[in-house]
Amino acid sequence: MSITPLMPVYPRCGFRPVRGEHCHLIGDDGRRALDFASGIAVNALGHSHKGLIGAIQRQAETLMHCSNLYGSPQGERLAQRLVDLTFADTVFFTNSGAEAVECAIKATRAYHQHGGNADRFEIVTFNQAFHGRTLATISASSQEKMHKGFLPLLPGFKYVEFNDLDAARAAIGPNTAGFLVEPIQGEGGIRVATQEFLGGLRALCDEHDLILALDEVQCGYGRSGTFFAHEQYGVVPDVVAAAKGIGGGFPLGACLATEKAARGMVIGAHGSTYGGNPLAMAAGEAVLDAFAAEDILANVRDKSAKLVSRLEQFIGNYPELFEEVRGRGLLLGLKLKVEPRALVEHLRDSHGLLTVSGGDNTLRIVPPLVIDDSHIDEFMDKLSAGAASYPQEPTGK
Numbered sequence: 001m002s003i004t005p006l007m008p009v010y011p012r013c014g015f016r017p018v019r020g021e022h023c024h025l026i027g028d029d030g031r032r033a034l035d036f037a038s039g040i041a042v043n044a045l046g047h048s049h050k051g052l053i054g055a056i057q058r059q060a061e062t063l064m065h066c067s068n069l070y071g072s073p074q075g076e077r078l079a080q081r082l083v084d085l086t087f088a089d090t091v092f093f094t095n096s097g098a099e100a101v102e103c104a105i106k107a108t109r110a111y112h113q114h115g116g117n118a119d120r121f122e123i124v125t126f127n128q129a130f131h132g133r134t135l136a137t138i139s140a141s142s143q144e145k146m147h148k149g150f151l152p153l154l155p156g157f158k159y160v161e162f163n164d165l166d167a168a169r170a171a172i173g174p175n176t177a178g179f180l181v182e183p184i185q186g187e188g189g190i191r192v193a194t195q196e197f198l199g200g201l202r203a204l205c206d207e208h209d210l211i212l213a214l215d216e217v218q219c220g221y222g223r224s225g226t227f228f229a230h231e232q233y234g235v236v237p238d239v240v241a242a243a244k245g246i247g248g249g250f251p252l253g254a255c256l257a258t259e260k261a262a263r264g265m266v267i268g269a270h271g272s273t274y275g276g277n278p279l280a281m282a283a284g285e286a287v288l289d290a291f292a293a294e295d296i297l298a299n300v301r302d303k304s305a306k307l308v309s310r311l312e313q314f315i316g317n318y319p320e321l322f323e324e325v326r327g328r329g330l331l332l333g334l335k336l337k338v339e340p341r342a343l344v345e346h347l348r349d350s351h352g353l354l355t356v357s358g359g360d361n362t363l364r365i366v367p368p369l370v371i372d373d374s375h376i377d378e379f380m381d382k383l384s385a386g387a388a389s390y391p392q393e394p395t396g397k
C-alpha cells in the first residue's frame with residue numbers, strides 16, 4: 001500500500017500548522033510564519049479572533065445543526081443582513097465556494113427555464129477563470145489541467161477571453177443564458193476586470209435578457225476594499241457567489257440574487273443538508289459583526305495603499321524577479337519573471353513568510369483583512385530578505 005490515508009491530490013509541503021495566532025501560523029515543529037496566504041483568502045479576521053470563537057462556542061452549546069425543513073431564525077438573520085448590505089433580495093447558504101457557484105449556475109439556467117426559454121442554458125465564462133472543483137464548476141473553467149481525467153464535462157459552457165468585450169458579445173447566441181465572471185480573477189493571477197468590460201457585460205445582459213452572475217468567492221467580502229468588488233464598478237449584478245472570507249474560516253458560502261434572477265429557485269428546486277445550519281450562521285454573523293466593529297473595509301483600503309506603494313518601490317530593486325504589482329485591496333499579486341511556486345517555497349521555508357502562487361506567473365498576497373502596519377513591515381522585511389537570497393537562475397528570457 002503506497003497511497004497515503006489523505007488522498008494525495010495536494011502537493012503538501014513540510015510546514016504543518018497546528019496553531020494560529022492573529023496573523024501568524026505556528027507549525028508542529030514550532031516554526032512561526034507570517035500568514036499572508038490566509039488559507040487562500042479565507043481567514044479574513046486572522047486566526048484566533050475572539051468574537052468569532054465566542055460566537056461559534058456559544059452556538060455549538062445551543063444548537064449546532066438542524067434541518068432546513070424547519071424555520072431558521074439564525075439563517076433569516078444573516079440573510080437579512082446580507083440583503084441590507086448588498087444588491088441582493090434573497091440568499092441561499094452553502095458550505096463552500098463551488099457550491100455557491102453551482103447555485104449561481106442553477107439559478108441562471110432556472111431563470112430561463114422557468115420563464116419558458118428552455119433553449120437558453122449556455123453560460124459564457126472566461127479564460128483562466130477558477131470557479132471550483134465540482135463537475136459543473138470545472139466545466140465552467142477553460143483550464144484543461146482541471147479537466148484531465150474527469151471527462152466528459154458538463155455541457156453548456158462557452159469560454160472566451162477575459163477583458164475582451166467584443167469576444168463576449170460575439171459569444172451570445174440563441175442558447176445563451178448569461179455570463180459567469182470573476183470581477184478580479186484570483187487563482188488566474190489577480191487579473192482585474194476593466195470598467196469597460198464589466199460595465200459592458202451588464203449592458204449586454206440588459207439588452208439580451210441574460211443573467212450577469214459574478215463569482216466573488218475570492219474577491220468579495222471586503223477583500224478588494226469594498227464589501228463586494230462589483231461595487232467599485234457601479235455594476236449591479238443579478239447573482240453573486242460568495243464564500244472564502246464569509247465564515248472567517250468556518251466552511252460557509254452563499255449565493256445572493258435579485259428577486260427577478262431567483263424566479264426559478266422555487267420550493268423543491270434546490271437544497272443542502274448542512275447549508276446555512278445554525279453553527280455556520282453564527283460564524284457568518286460574527287464575521288459581519290467584526291466588519292462593522294473593527295471598520296474592516298477602511299482597514300483594507302488603508303493597508304492596501306501602504307502595501308502597494310511599498311511593493312512598487314521595492315520591485316524596482318529586482319527587475320530580474322518582478323514585473324508588476326496587481327490587484328485591489330488586499331487581493332494583490334506580484335507578476336513574476338520566474339516560476340512562482342519556487343519563490344513561494346523559498347519565502348516559506350527560508351524566511352517564514354506564507355504567500356500563494358497563482359496563474360499567469362503571479363505570487364498572490366492575500367493577508368488577513370485585519371493586518372496592521374507592523375505586519376506590513378514584517379512582510380516587507382521577509383520579502384526583501386527572500387528576494388535578496390533567492391537563487392538567481394537564468395530565466396530563459
Ligand SMILES: *Cc1c(COP(=O)(O)O)cnc(C)c1O
Nearest residue numbers: 096097098130131132186217218
Ligand atoms: C476558491 C474559489 C472557488 C471555490 O471555492 P471552494 O470553497 O474551494 O469550493 C470558486 N471561485 C473562486 C473565484 C475561488 O477563488
